[in-house]
Amino acid sequence: MTAMDVILGLLHARPFTGYEIKHAFQAQFSYFFDASFGTIYPTLGKMEQLGYITKESIPQDNRPVKHVYSLTDKGREQFKNYLDSPLEAEAFRSDFLVRLVFGEHQKPDIVIRMIEDNIQAVRAKLSDLEEKKRLFCDGMSQTRQIVLNMGIETSKARLRVLEEGLSMLKANVAGDRRSGSERV
Amino acid sequence: MTAMDVILGLLHARPFTGYEIKHAFQAQFSYFFDASFGTIYPTLGKMEQLGYITKESIPQDNRPVKHVYSLTDKGREQFKNYLDSPLEAEAFRSDFLVRLVFGEHQKPDIVIRMIEDNIQAVRAKLSDLEEKKRLFCDGMSQTRQIVLNMGIETSKARLRVLEEGLSMLKANVAGDRRSGSERV
DNA sequence: AAAGACATGTAAGCCGTTACATGATTAA
DNA sequence: TTAATCATGTAACGGCTTACATGTCTTT
Numbered sequence: 470m471t472a473m474d475v476i477l478g479l480l481h482a483r484p485f486t487g488y489e490i491k492h493a494f495q496a497q498f499s500y501f502f503d504a505s506f507g508t509i510y511p512t513l514g515k516m517e518q519l520g521y522i523t524k525e526s527i528p529q530d531n532r533p534v535k536h537v538y539s540l541t542d543k544g545r546e547q548f549k550n551y552l553d554s555p556l557e558a559e560a561f562r563s564d565f566l567v568r569l570v571f572g573e574h575q576k577p578d579i580v581i582r583m584i585e586d587n588i589q590a591v592r593a594k595l596s597d598l599e600e601k602k603r604l605f606c607d608g609m610s611q612t613r614q615i616v617l618n619m620g621i622e623t624s625k626a627r628l629r630v631l632e633e634g635l636s637m638l639k640a641n642v643a644g645d646r647r648s649g650s651e652r653v
Numbered sequence: 654m655t656a657m658d659v660i661l662g663l664l665h666a667r668p669f670t671g672y673e674i675k676h677a678f679q680a681q682f683s684y685f686f687d688a689s690f691g692t693i694y695p696t697l698g699k700m701e702q703l704g705y706i707t708k709e710s711i712p713q714d715n716r717p718v719k720h721v722y723s724l725t726d727k728g729r730e731q732f733k734n735y736l737d738s739p740l741e742a743e744a745f746r747s748d749f750l751v752r753l754v755f756g757e758h759q760k761p762d763i764v765i766r767m768i769e770d771n772i773q774a775v776r777a778k779l780s781d782l783e784e785k786k787r788l789f790c791d792g793m794s795q796t797r798q799i800v801l802n803m804g805i806e807t808s809k810a811r812l813r814v815l816e817e818g819l820s821m822l823k824a825n826v827a828g829d830r831r832s833g834s835e836r837v
Numbered sequence: 838a839a840a841g842a843c844a845t846g847t848a849a850g851c852c853g854t855t856a857c858a859t860g861a862t863t864a865a
Numbered sequence: 866t867t868a869a870t871c872a873t874g875t876a877a878c879g880g881c882t883t884a885c886a887t888g889t890c891t892t893t
Contacts, residue, residue, distance in 0.1 A: 475751055478751070478755040478758070487844080501750040507846090529843090532843065534845080535843095556748055561746075562685065571662040610756060610757045611822055612754065612755075612757065612764060615815070626809065634796075634799035638799075670872075691854060694875085715862080716872055717860090
């Protein structure tokens, strides 16, 4: 699965500009896919050359020409090819979890701070997803609802584990400080 | 965070060969980090040149010479530099979720099949993590326990959502078939 | 005055994977 | 006999990010 496949999928709904595609990635897919402009614009160029999409150029005042891309039949077929291709393994890469695994080599205060920050970030993400559910759930396909629920429920699970772990760590640090075995 | 940083972290525990490092990544970190031999071996070479690790060569019968790498003080310092560097954002990339989001463009039977397969895979992963917890939890640092619990709890959450979603999808497909609106 | 939305694109380079190359031993 | 474990390495290539390049309008 490359950015091209996901763009092809997006364009099934309606025509998009590169700028809007980036926005859609961040708003809808960010927790399981993302791509930068440095990927999106050249990919759109390639897709046009391959005949998967057509470009409509709309002049604007004081702005670069806007390019709106629409899916062609050939693009629709290419998307089917993707759907028929073997499923790729998931890749999750977390600097946060790596640092947590090696937490014993870090000052407790810093680890605690890092976890607290992450809790805040996950809470924000969760509110965001919950609002999305509240607002748009009705108009969504069943499978999209599953994806949204998965974001919500895994965030909640993560939050529970982090909060429990945090209070245990804090209790430990407090105990260490009382018994004078504080780490430098 | 690159493969080098994670290798540096691993070597704090004991010396490793490249082969063992790969094994450790798969056994302990696979759900939030992984690297192939094509990354590990060249990285070890670079790390040795930089003085972060030292190599001990152990001849073997009918096998390539085994290279066991140990952390140096310079390597330990480099790891601290990593720990002091800004935390990188998490990157999760899931072909499975992309296909689910675009599930409306796929035959329901195939989507259902894909979800069932994923449920099996997550169940296997979960048993694996739960056994690890049962066996090794006592000897683990608190932060490692948090990471392990997170793997377990997010897997459970995912399973719940997937199972609920699956039964809803199935009910829908059955309903469609009865009313004759089956999709080709 | 600064930040963010709108809007497109290129170039350099990193980081990583896959496939290749080699080959013995042991268990199913 | 097939697969897995043990064991190391290289080369080609791909995909993506970052930084660069440009600029206006609107909101705070």
